[in-house]
Amino acid sequence: xxxxxxxxxxxxxxxPHGQGFLPPREPVVVVCHCELxxxxxxxxxxxxxxxxxxxxxxxxxxxxxxxxxxxxxERLLAASETRxxxxx
Ligand code: FES
Numbered sequence: 001x002x003x004x005x006x007x008x009x010x011x012x013x014x015x016p017h018g019q020g021f022l023p024p025r026e027p028v029v030v031v032c033h034c035e036l037x038x039x040x041x042x043x044x045x046x047x048x049x050x051x052x053x054x055x056x057x058x059x060x061x062x063x064x065x066x067x068x069x070x071x072x073x074e075r076l077l078a079a080s081e082t083r084x085x086x087x088x
Contacts, residue, residue: 031076032062032069039076046080048087053077 028038037060045051045059053073057063063073 031072034065034069035061035063037062039072042073042076043080046077048080048084050081050084051077 028040031037031039031042041060042056042062045056051059053063053070056073056077063070
């Protein structure tokens with residue numbers, strides 16, 4: 001059997017543009033299914049700030065419809081708030 005680079009276990013870590021290895025990234029999790037907003041987007045919006053769910057909704061739409069994601073958004077906000085407090 002001939003194994004090509006595409007079948008290598010490391011193939012998925014190669015950059016598609018030939019720039020070497022890419023570090024593995026954590027999977028993206030959809031937080032708000034109504035607006036299709038993921039945890040990475042919310043974390044970037046919240047980064048370094050202390051925001052409310054309503055402020056997150058204003059900035060990206062997450063949480064603006066059924067409200068089923070409010071707990072998840074609040075957990076991301078709490079984690080960010082902790083990092084802000086530790087950084088101060
Ligand atoms: S899942 Fe976010 S508003 Fe419905």
